[in-house]
Amino acid sequence: MLCGAKLRGKESYCQKHGMLNGRCRLHGGLSPKNQDHWNYQGKGCTKAERQRSAETSASIKLLKQLVINLGMIES
Ligand SMILES: [Zn+2]
Numbered sequence: 001m002l003c004g005a006k007l008r009g010k011e012s013y014c015q016k017h018g019m020l021n022g023r024c025r026l027h028g029g030l031s032p033k034n035q036d037h038w039n040y041q042g043k044g045c046t047k048a049e050r051q052r053s054a055e056t057s058a059s060i061k062l063l064k065q066l067v068i069n070l071g072m073i074e075s
Pocket residue numbers: 003004005014015016023024025026027
């Protein structure tokens with residue numbers, strides 16, 4: 001779908017492709033989020049994944065501290 005906004009000072013209309021609401025980026029369109037964004041490269045992670053990795057590293061830290069306290073390895 002084309003944007004179709006009237007260009008200032010010209011008797012023509014915007015020929016850019018519109019976003020979800022029908023207007024292009026310059027004319028009030030919305031930037032798509034996450035996977036729909038044109039710069040999406042499959043990188044990064046979701047909030048849930050970040051939370052899970054934080055919990056995992058916290059438990060690893062705890063286990064390591066436990067092992068050090070038991071004298072099994074040098075700190
Ligand atoms: Zn436009």
